[in-house]
Amino acid sequence: MKAAVLGVGLIGGSLALCLKERTNCRVFGYDHSQETLDWAVAAGVIDEGSRRLEEAVKDAEFIFLAVPVGTIPELLSRLERQPLSPGCIISDVGSTKGKLVRWFEEFRKRGVTYIGGHPMAGSHRSGVEAAHSLLFENAYYILTPSPETPLSEVQKLSSLLQQATKAKMVIMDPHHHDRLVGAISHLPHIIAAGLVNQVGRYNEENEWFHRLAAGGFRDLTRIAASHPVMWRDILMSNRGELLRLMEDWLSVMEEVRDAIERGDAEEIENFFRRARFLRQQLPERKKDMLLPSFECYVDVPDQPGVIGWVAMLLGNEGINLSNIGIMENREDAAGVLRLVFQKEEDLKRAIRILSDAGYRVFSFD
Ligand SMILES: NC(=O)C1=CN([C@@H]2O[C@H](COP(=O)(O)OP(=O)(O)OC[C@H]3O[C@@H](n4cnc5c(N)ncnc54)[C@H](O)[C@@H]3O)[C@@H](O)[C@H]2O)C=CC1
Numbered sequence: 001m002k003a004a005v006l007g008v009g010l011i012g013g014s015l016a017l018c019l020k021e022r023t024n025c026r027v028f029g030y031d032h033s034q035e036t037l038d039w040a041v042a043a044g045v046i047d048e049g050s051r052r053l054e055e056a057v058k059d060a061e062f063i064f065l066a067v068p069v070g071t072i073p074e075l076l077s078r079l080e081r082q083p084l085s086p087g088c089i090i091s092d093v094g095s096t097k098g099k100l101v102r103w104f105e106e107f108r109k110r111g112v113t114y115i116g117g118h119p120m121a122g123s124h125r126s127g128v129e130a131a132h133s134l135l136f137e138n139a140y141y142i143l144t145p146s147p148e149t150p151l152s153e154v155q156k157l158s159s160l161l162q163q164a165t166k167a168k169m170v171i172m173d174p175h176h177h178d179r180l181v182g183a184i185s186h187l188p189h190i191i192a193a194g195l196v197n198q199v200g201r202y203n204e205e206n207e208w209f210h211r212l213a214a215g216g217f218r219d220l221t222r223i224a225a226s227h228p229v230m231w232r233d234i235l236m237s238n239r240g241e242l243l244r245l246m247e248d249w250l251s252v253m254e255e256v257r258d259a260i261e262r263g264d265a266e267e268i269e270n271f272f273r274r275a276r277f278l279r280q281q282l283p284e285r286k287k288d289m290l291l292p293s294f295e296c297y298v299d300v301p302d303q304p305g306v307i308g309w310v311a312m313l314l315g316n317e318g319i320n321l322s323n324i325g326i327m328e329n330r331e332d333a334a335g336v337l338r339l340v341f342q343k344e345e346d347l348k349r350a351i352r353i354l355s356d357a358g359y360r361v362f363s364f365d
């Protein structure tokens with residue numbers, strides 16, 4: 001099986017290593033830098049490399065775009081004009097997904113499936129030299145198929161990626177994805193960079209600012225060392241969500257500022273109490289602490305009572321749900337319901353019952 005990785009940097013190189021190490025894919029790399037390709041072949045990151053797109057994607061069953069976010073649309077346009085293997089699956093690893101939605105339809109017309117993807121693991125380093133095959137292990141890897149994407153294709157891609165990366169595969173609506181990563185990744189990068197720049201200005205006057213910057217400042221600003229061009233692209237492509245999130249952030253800051261101005265000790269204490277409580281609730285990352293869970297996703301119409309209806313269908317058959325929730329909440333679209341079970345047998349029975357009831361059910365397990 002041939003897989004093409006377009007952009008052999010940190011993420012593309014890591015994905016190539018994963019595919020080579022844990023699947024039977026032969027990995028063909030494409031990059032605009034010949035030096036990168038030579039290094040990647042010599043280090044065994046890819047089997048072969050070329051600066052010619054046509055050669056890289058010829059006969060490939062899977063094509064992964066791992067170029068900067070701002071370059072993905074241009075590369076997709078070029079791919080559209082290439083002779084591609086019928087039934088081939090194209091995916092990308094870009095940090096934002098909403099702007100890429102239209103490509104599903106563009107490629108569908110040509111008998112090719114495009115499914116957005118985003119591994120939620122990375123580093124402030126970039127380039128193929130920093131690639132490694134354990135980068136994605138146990139991280140979440142989000143896929144953002146269109147509601148029309150054939151389930152068999154989503155399954156094919158997710159099985160390959162799960163096997164290769166050992167990540168936890170999740171599916172999500174692309175716009176919901178952008179709001180979510182906007183809040184937990186993009187906004188924090190803006191805040192970290194802003195704080196470092198602010199203190200940097202003070203330090204120009206008095207270098208004790210940097211000398212004393214330890215503990216909290218370092219912890220909070222680690223991500224400010226990330227790649228400026230990559231983050232420029234990410235902010236430009238998640239504009240709408242980020243503007244909304246920054247409004248919220250500014251009003252949170254205003255509330256604290258006002259509380260300080262008023263000398264409102266209670267409000268200030270509550271601000272920190274709430275944060276400490278919520279911080280302690282964040283899920284642990286330790287691998288062995290994860291309880292086994294089996295999950296599936298169900299396409300549901302956007303109608304009141306649909307969660308209760310699905311829960312009742314399963315309850316009537318004595319199936320225990322350990323969690324249930326809507327994955328996206330746009331008003332104009334149907335939702336994706338996530339169902340979690342503690343027993344594999346319950347998952348299998350639930351899939352059968354819901355499919356028999358006419359629902360489109362998807363599972364990674
Ligand atoms: N770095 C991170 O922590 C994460 C990054 N991502 C996404 O992964 C993608 C790649 O990021 P990294 O691997 O960190 O970047 P990188 O800079 O390490 O790698 C990008 C590679 O693409 C090549 N490239 C750039 N423009 C090209 C073009 N027009 N044609 C051919 N090759 C080209 C570069 O030579 C480089 O080898 C981005 O879309 C980013 O949003 C996703 C998850 C985490």
Ligand SMILES: O=C(O)C(=O)Cc1ccc(O)cc1
Pocket residue numbers: 094095119120121122123124184185186223226
């Ligand atoms: O967790 C973060 O914010 C990181 O710094 C790593 C990272 C960067 C970009 C992504 O799209 C996903 C993960």
